[in-house]
Amino acid sequence: MSAFWLLIILLAFAAVGFVLGRGRALASVNGERRRLHSLPNYYGSNVAMLAFVPAVLVLAVWVVVQPFVINSSVSNHIPAELYQTGGELNLIMSDVRRVADGLDLAVKGGMLTTDEASNIDNDATDLRALLGEVGIALGSEIHPSVLSAAQVMRTQIATGNLYRSIVLLVIAAAGFFVAIRMTSGEFRARNMVERGIRGLLIAAASIAILTTIGIVLSLIFNTLEFFRLYPAKDFFTLLEWAPSFSGRGGASSLGLLPLLWGTLYISVVALLVAVPIGLFSAIYLAEYAGPKTRSIAKPMLEVLAGIPTIVYGLFALLTIGPMLLSVFGDNGFGWMQGQRSVMTAGLVMGIMLIPFVSSLSDDIINAVPQAMRDGSYGLGATQSETVRQVVLPAALPGIVGAVLLATSRALGETMIVVMGAGAAARLDLNPFEAMTTVTAKIVSQLTGDSDFASPEALVAFALGMTLFILTLGLNVLALYIVRKYREQYE
Amino acid sequence: MTDAAFPDGAEGAAPRTTSSLLTQDTRTKKRNAAEARFRAYGIAAIAVGLVFLAVLVSSIIFKGVGAFQQTFITLNVELLEEKLDKSGTRDIEAIKKVTTFGYNPLIDAALAQAIADTGIENPFSKGKDLRKMISSGAAADLRDHVIENPDEIGKTVSFRLLASSRVDGYLKGRVTRESLARDKNLTPEHLDIVDALAGAGVVTKAFNTDFITGADASESRPEQAGIGVSMLGSFYMMLVVLACALPIGVAASIYLEEFAPQNWFTDLIEVNISNLAAVPSIVFGILGLAVFIQFAHLPQSAPLVGGLVLTLMTLPTIIISTRASLKSVPPSIREAALGIGASKMQTVFHHVLPLAMPGILTGTIIGLAQALGETAPLLLIGMVGYIASNYPDGVIEGFMSPNSAMPAQIYEWAKRADPAYYERAWGGIIILLVFLMTMNIIAIILRRRFERRW
Amino acid sequence: MNDMTKIEGAIEMNDMKISAKGVQVYYGDTHAIKDVSVEIEDKTVTAFIGPSGCGKSTFLRCLNRMNDTIDICRVEGDILLDGEDIYDKRVDPVQLRAKVGMVFQKPNPFPKSIYDNIAYGPRIHGLAKNKADLDDIVEKSLRRGAIWDEVKDRLHAPGTGLSGGQQQRLCIARAVATEPEVLLMDEPCSALDPIATAQVEELIDELRQSYSVVIVTHSMQQAARVSQKTAFFHLGNLVEYDDTTKIFTNPEDPRTESYITGRIG
Known part of the structure; x- marks a missing residue:
């Protein structure tokens, strides 16, 4: 399931949680609103919040981390004789990614069945032309190791996505139930919700720090990479550009x-x-x-x-x-x-x-x-x-x-x-x-x-x-x- | 008597020369002259500043107005059936198969006819020499029209076709007979024809809406270039900035103004915000390149990426002005709300924020205006060298497919070799400035209307 | 006997330094000073007293044309300094203010050294021919301001680093450095503590031997201590002007009496 649909499902969870939470709160005081600590909507928001927010945070982290993990794991499948420098490995990996994407697109577009895609043989089918049809342009013929690495990547991505969906749904459901159980007349829902909103405000304010960190990191990493390839002394002392x-x-x-x-x-x-x-x-x-x-x-x-x-x-x-x-x-x-x-x-x-x-x-x-x-x-x-x-x-x-x-x-x-x-x-x-x-x-x-x-x-x-x-x-x-x-x- | 009034400590008083107040002594005159000079420097400084402004504005207006007018040639083109639809069946597929090459002879004939009608000699034997007067895109326009109206085949239809940019330049004074000596596009004979046709009313200058709504064109066809697609790109970017910077900025300001305790973390945030306000825009471009394009693999040159970079740039501005608006709401309002038993959060969202809203909106509009004119970060995320040639279809495409933005488009035009593009760049600037002026005026009106005197 | 009385009277009387006749001051449409006529004597301390907002500071500021700096202020009538109308078109206020010095309510030393604070006036008016001359003027002024002993070792320290009372005495020294003939003081002690006030009052008494001093004050006790002539202002009018002792013991106008006994103001 793609991240987009996961998000939609989480939102649906939240919406349902809102309605149920609200109803349960009102039920717990037999409909007498005045006996509730907070306004009924706060109880609903509380459930929605606990169902949605932890799951979304995990989703955000997962979406960022998963490509790195898969990348490094698949890199190990590339035989060492194919590359010498890190740069060449990066190029190979990007080819791998594109082949994998292309195969997925072909399956989605109906040009291959899932079985055919997994067992495709480069000699039998003209893979490059096929990929060209779905919009992936490759500069040269596909090396068999690249193809196998691409297949490995596809499986790993599929597994990763599956685990992602399961974990997220579990977290959301857990949040949902915990929140529902908390809901009763005396429960101070408004305080809980306001604490959550406060967290959001802090996050917004921290974006300033994140931006500065982003600037500094993006500059530092690339500058260090530059100094690896070109002597720093020359950069600072040469009088010629x-x-x-x-x-x-x-x-x-x-x-x-x-x-x-x-x-x-x-x-x-x-x-x-x-x-x-x-x-x-x-x-x-x-x-x-x-x-x-x-x-x-x-x-x-x-x-x-x-x-x-x-x-x-x-x-x-x-x-x-x-x-x-x-x-x-x-x-x-x-x-x-x-x-x-x-x-x-x-x-x-x-x-x-x-x-x-x-x-x-x-x-x-x-x-x-x-x-x-x-x-x-x-x-x-x-x-x-x-x-x-x-x-x-x-x-x-x-x-x-x-x-x-x-x-x-x-x-x-x-x-x-x-x-x-x-x-x-x-x-x-x-x-x-x-x-x-x-x-x-x-x-x-x-x-x-x-x-x-x-x-x-x-x-x-x-x-x-x-x-x-x-x-x-x-x-x-x-x-x-x-x-x-x-x-x-x- | 008077001696007794002078005890010891008073030496300074007597030996002074009592000068009359009614005459200015020389020293005072000199000081007054220095005063007058100083004043003059001040006035001169302001005058110089205003002169610069005047030169800038007149430069923009005089050089840019030309872009809104374009030269057209009105021709009666006979849409010969034997050329366009040999089978006579009006089959769209067959008609589409006729390329622009097929239309050229029709244009040649019409042009020759028009020249003959004015009574001057046509010195050109080959049609394509004559056709240099007309935009190379004219045939494509013709073809598009025929494909849309196939029933017009066989009739003679009057078309208003774009003249080539050299002809346009000639009529606007940009191109002279001397400068044509080195130009292989036109010869003085062409100009004679143009003069004659202009006299006959066949060649006219008209308001060029295509400049405002059209797409950019290739280097060789400045007469067709328009800023419309880039405008849309800018528009999408502004939407992104509005959707992201406003909530984040307001949320951050609320936290800093109302909730933040006095600790090192708050200080860190405030220091960061004031530093970011002073970072050059190109560094934000580098940030956008490294994070959004290299790391997150978002499409290059997409309005979404441009909007995200501009959001980060505009955030400090919005935060500073929002904080000022929040601060200006008097504490008595907060105390009244708290006194009734509202929580701090409810006080802020139900009372303080609505009252601060006009100021916040004003600040946001001004921030958007600044973002609209930014160019440097957009160049780094890929908007240079890009020819914005198609309107994006659909909203998602509008955000994600590569596009240009108005300032980047202007820069692109200024880089091209053809001087006709300079005129377009100035014209683009006029449009950009019209947008900016409108936004600033709206901001000022809002501020005046909703200004409260506590 | 008559001669002796006359001689006594002659000894008491000093020359008229400032002569104001029919002065009206308008702030925009507000008529702030209504037809005031007063004669300020030389070598005398004249006090302007009255409740808040009665116009005493406004009138004081007319005497050295400080009201010129306020755009909406309009002055009519005659004010003569040594017989010359200070509002005459030929008069440059810059020259006037060298002759008529002013000390303000809140001490306002410049953010410069003590030396430069005092030297500023003489420098711009060209009163010193060389550095030795200037040093001399600075020392004399600081002595006359009764602050020399306290600052003679730190003439280059910033003027803003002194205590309130010292700052005000510095401002007084600064004002006398341009060798004025008249010294205007606008509530000079209201921002000072009692000890500093006493020091300044003592200084005023010394100053009157060389200058004509006009002091606006809120405190009747101060006026009684320090001045020889007192003018009582009320709602823009000069109600009564006479010797200090007479005003405070036997005022003629009932309004004066009400003010002095504390029934108004």
Whole structure:
């Protein structure tokens, strides 16, 4: 029985349990609802919960674990001479899986009977063509060991599924009966149900932790795999990025430094645009602007924040790039070779970050107490003197935090650099040269044609790990600075 | 008298030069000048920001509007029976056997006729040279129409066919006679014909609904490319995000706001949420690739997978705004409920949550709007290089079969070499921004309508 | 005899420092200060007393145009400082506030060092020619604020690290550092404990020898202790203005008497 139908049956169990539980509760007090501790529905929910939840949890675990167990058990059936590396074994196993799936599909589609499928002989029937008809394409003829392994897999899966159904039904029934027995007038069903709901809420909250764990694990495993295939020292010290297209390492130079340089350079340019404009806008809006100006200018700047980065990317590629090229290219200063450059991407990224810096700074500046400004005005200071010498120093930790957060955002930005900064990895000081970044390379290495187990593809995970650690570090630093220096003025 | 009023401690008072208030001394003038400059910097900064916004918006509008108009050629095509249905029986199978090649001569004839009608010379001897003016997909359109209406065989029917993208570009100013020098698709003679036909009203520009509803096309046929299928893909993804992120986000927020004790576990969750809010979107793409595609073997490029990745990205946003909404419900309401004897859980679900709902919905809509525009994670789960060419049939297919999404489609178009695709990319951006604007406006309206002043 | 009385009277009288005539203040549509006329004398402590919300702080803030920072506030009438109308169009409030200093209710030292707190005013007004000069001004101001001995060893410690009473004396020292002619104090002791209050009151008494001090206070006892002239405000009107002793022993207006005896406010 498939997992889907199992789920439906469990739900049916729950529904029946609900009705029976409710009825039994009411019966136990002879229909006088007031004598029940909780509302009747809680008794029903209690039974439904105990019938459904333990079984579903076991089902979830089973569905995840069973393929692993079967995989490793079937791998032992493959004779050792057929493969040398783990990667080759994986390929063989995936063939095995597909043959098994194909045979199952053929049986379901009526092209083979169950008997025929179990005893199929590769020489007698053209298995490959048959599988082709059900939609499974195989690259080469099927090796007899593969076929026998596939048969073993099919039996094991069938047995596993059978056991799964039995175990689950037993658990559900057990839950059902336990709950029914508990049901009586004094039983505090509502408390039980609420405890269950609380568990659900905790589970939902834990998804945040699970996500982080997922990110860290997926990055770590693949990064370690990458370092197995490619020396870590080279990754961190090589000044060149030149993946070879033949795959399997060999002639590739996969150095992090040129990419990191591109990322940092573009981020610096972006901050040079965003911080002055954002900060001064925030100062003006917070200190000088009247309510009408504020109500128009602030939302308009916020619009810049809501525009998706793909739009900025296109803007960089098709508008700013040519614009800069006409001024700085061969017809102008001659510094720029192509549309894509650090300047193009940096400028557009700066535009994107303006509202970020501006609204964070605005909040921070507004948080400086008015008493401080009054003290300064009382001494006869002009507004700009007050802002420069009293308000900004007081707001400084917060502003530094905002700039760090903006930097972190700039480092992790993808679309703008993919479209505006080009794909050439270069260590250059000329901001009008095209220089690619860590994020752009993650995209290109994972969406290219490289074989997934090759270092050229796995390097993307190592790059992702670097990026993750960098941005996380910056965020933690920002929080720390704000928290530590903020005490000083209250 | 006055001396007696000056005991020792008061030195600072007397020797001051009493200046008049009515004249500004030079120092004050300098300070005021500095003040004016400072103000000017502030205004300049805001002005620069707004100028950028204006350039961006005008760029988008001017370059994208063109995508909504497409050039069509209206031809009277004679559906010759001897070419299309030799047996004369109107047998659908027989008609279907005629490939698009069979239709080409009909188009050639109609085109030649139209040219003759306008009175200019047809310099082309071979039909297929002339046919370069028309989209290569036109024959397929014709064939589809005939298969649907086989009784029209033998008649002369007027068809509005798509012009080729070069012709379209010429009429929109994108393609000039000089740029054609290097182009093997059209020659200046074609352009003369086009001018004449345009003058005769045979070649017209019309609103192109196919751009909005149609499917993507191959690299060589930008005139047929549409964003409709990707829109559907985005729609399915948003459904997944809504169905997953909203309940999980609200549940997590309720736990953190109402039930969580002050211990290390709660701190861990909160730290994780604020960290996740700051993780770059591409890392979520890596997570999606590793967990959903490699580990769970979900189909690549499916809206379900995209939706799951976007759910994880949107979760911190929704949690933060939901918590703020829950916090804003005053404690007096909770106390009143508890006072009547409701349990904590009942208080939350019957009283606090309904009152916080408007804020929660607003936050969710804004989170969805952000998710709609995300591109990077979608590229990693396989939506790059994918040509969204068919509408998925059925709802399950809609979730599970590979599709594209609007931002990924725009990126795909921007990557293609043909400049006609750039126009389409801008047009796609207009549509995307229309969606985003609508969602944000709905969120603002909801917030205004349901805002409560406690 | 007449001459002697005249001479006595002449000794008592000081110059008029601030002369306010027919001052009206509006907050939007609310008429907060209604036709107030008062003459503030030099080298004197003048107290403004009255129940909460009667307008004394509002009027005080008119004297150094601090009300300019509030958009909806509108001031009419004449306020003359040494004969010059401070609301004249040619007057820059920045210059005015160097001459008329202010100390606020809650001590508000800047988040800077003690030295920088005091030095801020002289720096922006360009009162010091070099560092030695500035050091001198800082020391003088801190002495005048009666806080020099307590902080002379830690001039670079943050101003916010002092106790409440010390902070307020720091703010007073900061206010006198710009060498004002008038010192406005808006309930300077209300946030302080009794000992700090006593210190500040003693300081006020010393300050009046060099400046004209106007102090708004909630406490009648404080007004009686500290001031020579007292003005009683009630609902935006200046009800009575006279020598302190007269106000507290033999007030003319029945409203004044009600306030003093505690029947109102």
